[in-house]
């Protein structure tokens with residue numbers, strides 16, 4: 001089953017500008033930046049209380065973030081949930097008819113194994129599963 005929300009992913013055009021604005025908003029600076037070439041994204045992470053915010057900038061036009069922004073503009077891109085056993089959760093969701101966007105867990109940012117569920121199976125929300133490595 002799913003645990004707490006692990007992070008909220010926010011698609012931004014300019015990471016530096018967004019970091020400055022979110023530092024003002026949250027009253028805290030990002031604790032790390034990480035490039036994930038496999039996803040074509042540069043990420044920046046904030047911890048606001050117990051809540052983790054992931055800002056994502058596209059590294060190239062093929063990136064899911066680039067396509068999202070092109071189509072829908074900046075904004076909330078996905079909701080990530082913490083799972084204890086991503087393999088077990090992927091099997092459970094597959095067996096319940098959910099469309100998983102990657103067959104096997106893949107390496108995400110912030111030392112996680114991740115998988116995505118198609119937004120059409122979650123009423124328009126892109127859902128990410130995250131297991132700590």
Ligand SMILES: CC[C@H](C(=O)O)C(=O)SCCNC(=O)CCNC(=O)[C@H](O)C(C)(C)COP(=O)(O)OP(=O)(O)OC[C@H]1O[C@@H](n2cnc3c(N)ncnc32)[C@H](O)[C@@H]1OP(=O)(O)O
Pocket residue numbers: 009036039041043054056064065067068071076077078080101107108109110112114116118119120124125126128
């Ligand atoms: C660095 C890792 C990091 C981490 O936390 O570790 C990340 O979070 S990486 C985040 C970026 N990577 C991904 O998002 C990978 C999974 N995403 C995908 O496979 C695609 O983006 C997909 C399948 C969600 C959409 O693909 P695409 O945009 O090429 O297809 P469509 O435009 O046809 O979209 C289909 C349908 O879905 C709607 N859509 C697209 N993106 C989202 C979204 N983020 N949230 C909600 N809905 C979304 C899109 O509007 C289309 O709907 P329709 O009604 O048909 O117009």
Ligand SMILES: [Co+2]
Pocket residue numbers: 007009054078080128
């Ligand atoms: Co994410």
